[in-house]
Amino acid sequence: MSDAARLLDRKVLFFGGKGGVGKTTSASATALAASRAGKRVLLVSTDPAHNTSDILGRPVGPEIVEVQPNLHALEIDAAQESARYVGEVKTRIKALFGHSILKEANRQIDLAASMPAAEEVALFDRIGSLISGEDQRFDLLVFDTAPTGHTLRLIRMPELMEAWIRALSRSRRAMLGVDQDDRNDPIMTSLAERLERLREFRARLISPRVTAFVLVLIAERLPIEETARALEQLEEAGVRVGALVVNRVLPESSPDPFLIARQAQEREYLIEIDRRFAAVPRLRVPQLPRDVQGLETLDTIAAALFRD
Numbered sequence: 001m002s003d004a005a006r007l008l009d010r011k012v013l014f015f016g017g018k019g020g021v022g023k024t025t026s027a028s029a030t031a032l033a034a035s036r037a038g039k040r041v042l043l044v045s046t047d048p049a050h051n052t053s054d055i056l057g058r059p060v061g062p063e064i065v066e067v068q069p070n071l072h073a074l075e076i077d078a079a080q081e082s083a084r085y086v087g088e089v090k091t092r093i094k095a096l097f098g099h100s101i102l103k104e105a106n107r108q109i110d111l112a113a114s115m116p117a118a119e120e121v122a123l124f125d126r127i128g129s130l131i132s133g134e135d136q137r138f139d140l141l142v143f144d145t146a147p148t149g150h151t152l153r154l155i156r157m158p159e160l161m162e163a164w165i166r167a168l169s170r171s172r173r174a175m176l177g178v179d180q181d182d183r184n185d186p187i188m189t190s191l192a193e194r195l196e197r198l199r200e201f202r203a204r205l206i207s208p209r210v211t212a213f214v215l216v217l218i219a220e221r222l223p224i225e226e227t228a229r230a231l232e233q234l235e236e237a238g239v240r241v242g243a244l245v246v247n248r249v250l251p252e253s254s255p256d257p258f259l260i261a262r263q264a265q266e267r268e269y270l271i272e273i274d275r276r277f278a279a280v281p282r283l284r285v286p287q288l289p290r291d292v293q294g295l296e297t298l299d300t301i302a303a304a305l306f307r308d
């Protein structure tokens, strides 16, 4: 099986890279190819600057829509997820404590929800439930992510949240004292459940059979350096990089001096990419004469990605 085809055997694919290199293009083309191969695919954009609608050439929004048979798409709206998440937390608190402390608790929650990290946590929560198999309709999830830094934070989040929940559990246990059984305490139970979910999520994230990360770049200096850093950081986080997509490779042989110069530079960078990233399969996608829009162009991109 080719390296590219092996990607489609995973359950979860993340596409990352610098802004504008072709993350949405590659993620959409891969999702389309998998759906044509009979997989039931959900393409999920987590980039606050969504552009799946533009690339697919049809509207996508915060609710899952069918693009064509076997292919669905979703653009997660972080603000909306945050509002939903806060609503859920309030319901849970109400169930746990009743009305006595509800007003004060809600005030605290609203305060916490207005902090900048709240949307990220909510986004993470939604991604987590998707990856944990919340929606049984799909065989493959393809995540079109935000530029690298944002996504790396997301990947590290289970670890951070685990530490945080452990700390909360410790202080709750201290409050309960030695006489009381943890299992009878709703807060301890809820924290334990959350920890279990996070563990499962992290296990799926770092399992190379389940998840692969695909880094997209173009043959230029800055994307190469960013790819090298991302590779290192993903490895540190225990996440396997399944492939690199080298996008927008110029077509061979042009009589134009400007293009010849561009091509000469590109050739050097392509050699550098092959040398520095030899351990990771590299898939080349040609520069098309026009922008990517609609399924037909995506089929062309997919044909290049999965040519063998």
Ligand SMILES: Nc1ncnc2c1ncn2[C@@H]1O[C@H](COP(=O)(O)OP(=O)(O)O)[C@@H](O)[C@H]1O
Binding pocket: 017, 018, 019, 020, 021, 022, 023, 024, 025, 026, 051, 055, 247, 248, 249, 285, 286, 287, 288, 289, 290, 291, 292, 293
């Ligand atoms: N192989 C390609 N040939 C021609 N245009 C491309 C190619 N890949 C991407 N593009 C164009 O480049 C722009 C950025 O691509 P996109 O996939 O949206 O990048 P990202 O999601 O990483 O920001 C889009 O206008 C898209 O049409």
Ligand SMILES: [Mg+2]
Binding pocket: 023, 024, 025, 047, 049, 050, 051, 052, 144
């Ligand atoms: Mg994009």
